[in-house]
Amino acid sequence: MEQQEGVWSYSAVLMGSPILLKLFSHNPSLAADTFRLIKRYEDLFTVNRTPSQVMDINLAAGQHPVAVSRPVFALIACAKAASLVKGGCFNLAIGPLVKRWRIGFRHDNTVPPAEELAALLALTDPQNVLLDEAAGTVYLARSGMEIDLGAIAKGYIADRVRDFLRREGVTQALINLGGNVHTLGAPQGGWGIGLKKPFSTADALVGVIDVQDKSVVTSGTYERYFEVDGKRYHHILNPATGYPLDNELDSVTVISTDSLDGDIWTTLLYGMGVEQGCQALRNKPEIEAIFVTKDRRVVASSTRNVLFTLMDDSYTFTD
Ligand code: ADP
Ligand code: MG
Ligand code: MG
Secondary structure, rough: EEEEEOEEEEEEEEEEEEEHHHHHHHHHHHHHHHHHHHHHHHHOOOOOOOOOHHHHHHHOOOOOEEEEHHHHHHHHHHHHHOOOOOOOOOOOOHHHHHHHHHHOOOOOOOOHHHHHHHHHOOOHHHHHEEEEEOOEEEOOOOOOOOOOOOOHHHHHHHHHHHHHHHOOOOOEEEEOOOOOEEEEEHHHOOEEEEOOOOOOOOOEEEEEEEEEOOOOEEEOOOEEEEEOOEEEOOEEOOOOOOEEEEEEEEEEEEOOOOHHHHHHHHHHHHHHHHHHHHHHHHHOOOOOOEEEEEEEEEEOOOOOOOOOEOOOOOOOEEE
């Protein structure tokens, strides 16, 4: 716990990420309850260890449907819907490829042989994730299939934390789940959320995003990656090729009311790129994105709910 100018910060490591909770009063028991809530959801959704309900589904792939709790069913249904969005690159059945690459988990990563990736691609069809609403079951139709909720779980959990804090009567707070930031209220008119400068020091910023009562989710290729022969391999995979997505982007940040939308859209927009992404958001006033490109452009899809201040003049900002 750390206190600074009336703000109390509590931290933990959960879901393999640093977690930060900022409150405007000294309340260690509320912080402990919040971290317990996060842990409870992590235990449902993780695919990195047993016991977990999603692991149960994966272990029964090709064998039998598995009855799961309502949050697990709901999140998988949502992830499947996102996986069927045209032009996006979200795929909840990407598990076998994620496991093979192991990007961000090991320090001796190598590029898997092309034939191996091709074989694993056959196990990633989202249509083979079969949901039975009445029975509350999930069935992976082919043996070897694996669900991975890594691109969506933190968003869902951030929303549950927001709901919990509201129920507890909290009016101003910030929760950062390893890059998924959720805010309640607005101290001094807005939360200044730093937009990280890709491939730089941890505290270097491209700019600051001011929001109130919003979620700010960033997905960046600079977070988890390895390099071989000068080529970078990062942790967001292209479900069409089995290799890391290769495009103009260093990061995408989504500002939205619900962090679940933010997490889904960061991944979808990564696949779409700046132009197609802005096009896709044209009829979605509730979702705004800020793209950071490799050639140092910062592009906002709109600035309805967002005030962006550029801080690094090696970048140019357009909206
Ligand atoms: P993080 O917040 O950890 O950077 P993201 O929201 O950017 O996570 O999602 C990346 C994670 O999602 C990966 O670590 C992996 O578990 C999973 N993933 C990778 N590629 C895809 C994809 N194309 N569709 C869905 N999930 C993916
Ligand atoms: Mg994320
Ligand atoms: Mg995501």
